[in-house]
Amino acid sequence: MPGILIKPNIEKKLDILAASAQHDVCLASCNSNPSGGRGRIRHPAAPESRWIYPAHIPGKGMVHILKVLQTNLCENKCSYCSIAANRDSSTRTGFGPEELARAFMKLVECRLVHGIFISSGMGLNFESVMDRIIQTAEILRLRYHFDGYIHLKILPGVSLAHIERAAALADRISINCEAPTREHLDKIAPNKRLAQDIITRMKWAGSIIQHGARAKSQTTQFVVGAGNETDLEILKTVDWIYRELFVYRSYFSAYQSEQAKNTFGLLREHRLYQTDFLLRGYGFRLGDLVFDSDGKLPLSVDPKQAYARMHPELYPVDINKASLDLLLKVPGIGPVSAYRIMTLRKEQAFTCVEDLKETGAIVSRAGPYIEFSGRKDRMSYYIQGYLFEQDPEKGWQTGCEPYQAYKINKADTLYDYPGQKGKPLNYCEKGKPVYCK
Ligand code: SF4
Incomplete structure (x- = not known):
């Protein structure tokens, strides 16, 4: 069993615990740069920036957040995890709530960050680690009156009271699914029970959020490629948790073992993100998605173009007449450009692809799939x-x-x-x- 072997100063702790947190994907763009530290900011004039990530927060735009673990101590041996008990234990450490809250507020005072994401290893007692995460948030909200963005990780198996308190303090909470089925989770995280420890907690979180809490959303994360799961299996679970558990969005983290650091996993992760957008924002249903006979998404083409190629009967779509639903099926046209098209065409019909540029549509992609009042450009x-x-x-x-x-x-x-x-x-x-x- 690993123990706390070092008692480094705060800066050293931040170095260790922010580095350990880098694979926990919590917000859009937190993992936008797979090389060089997964999107971390590196500002020569502010060495503290090595702990900080840019992230897109709904309603607030791009902000900088500190992504950090409460502790990197853990007794579990999840196969994909860099801080699992069977990994190098020479840098095990943790923050007390006071310590982490103070360190974070220093960064806030220097205007380096506007939010914090706190995740954690399970420690020797996961409930007391969850207590520490919550206490950190309480100190930030109640003592320092910090009103910025807080995202708290909910550890698997914690009590309903923990989730209620976390949702009352944070703007977002998240519980990681890690794998799409119990069989896959058993392979990669034998100590976690998908139904009891994770899905039940996600259900509680969804219900708490729906009944009114400070937290307006919950998210989850899947490890991709560690348990031989297929894309279809992942997306079936994703689709289900969106419909049933009030989950706002899913994040995907390509498993990068020492032996298998490859771009294939990152491209697969990218295709899952694209497909997830189609499910959440483009009106696509699971049955619309194109998989090969092994349940894999095509890698050579994005999922919307794969759909378009499977359904030539739908195209070309008439830009001046098509419904919103059909416009969203056109490669290169997203929700924002589709709404703009519907608004602008009321004033004047579009006549050529050049006209479309002002809507934000990617005309080079959309071109082959559209026409203008019956005429192809x-x-x-x-x-x-x-x-x-x-x-x-x-x-x-x-x-x-x-x-x-x-x-x-x-x-x-x-x-x-x-x-x-x-x-x-x-x-x-x-x-x-x-x-x-
Ligand atoms: S429980 Fe969490 S921190 Fe512990 S080994 Fe598994 S993934 Fe890592």
């Missing part, structure tokens, strides 16, 4: 400085003149273009790229 794309055109009659063509005025979206890749059909780019005798027709 001629589409032009510039990839790597070269012009590609789609003629409604002839299909994809190759252009040979570099065209500098058009700035392509960085996220666009060759795989995103239907004419490419996933084939590698070829070059003509002039050294110009040739698109497959």
Whole structure:
């Protein structure tokens, strides 16, 4: 059993406990930079910034938060966890509530942070660790009158009273599912019981939030790739907890073992995030999603384009007539641009893809799937400085003149273009790229 082997000063503790917290994904963009410390800020003039993450908080925009563990001591041996009991125990430490609250308020006073996310290992007694997490939040709210963002992790198996108190103090609470089924959780976290320790607590949290608490939402997290689970299994559970447990959103963390540090896991994580957006904000249902026979999402194409390719009967969608539901099925059109399209077309009909730019739609993606009052626009794309055109009659063509005025979206890749059909780019005798027709 690991023990507290060192009693470092506060700065050292922050170094250890903020580093240990980095794989706990709590907010959008907390893990936006998989290299170099998963999105941490590094400001040369403020060394404390190494503990701080940018995060998007609904209604508040992008803010900086301290992400930290109350303790990295844990008796469990979850296979995916960097602080499991069987991992290196030379840097086990923990904060007392006073200590953590004071350290955080110093960062607030220096205007380095506007919020805090407190997670934790289970310690030697998980209920007393949960007490310490709550006491930290109480000191912040009641003694320091801190009114900024607090996100508290709910440890599996804690009491209803713990969850009620956490929800009264925090703006958000979260309980990690980790795996989509009991069988998968047994493989990676044999000490956790999915139904009793996690799902029941999520149900309580959902009910507390619905009946009015300071916390307006609960979230959860899945470890991806540690238990041989499929994307379909993860998304079935995600879909269920959204409908039944009042969960606001899910986070996905690609399992990166020492042996398997690969980009495949990160791309899979990215596809799960894209699919999750479709379920939460685009009106997609689980049955709309495209999986292969092994229950995997396609990696070579984003999930909305995979849907569009499976349903050619729906396209082209008429920008001037389509329902909101159908607009949201068009690659490159999100909820904001769909609402803008519906508002602007009341004043004047859209006539070409150029008109769409003011709505925020990614026209290079949307182009092949839309028409304007029954007429398809001629589409032009510039990839790597070269012009590609789609003629409604002839299909994809190759252009040979570099065209500098058009700035392509960085996220666009060759795989995103239907004419490419996933084939590698070829070059003509002039050294110009040739698109497959
Ligand atoms: S219970 Fe939590 S902190 Fe402990 S080993 Fe498992 S994931 Fe890590």
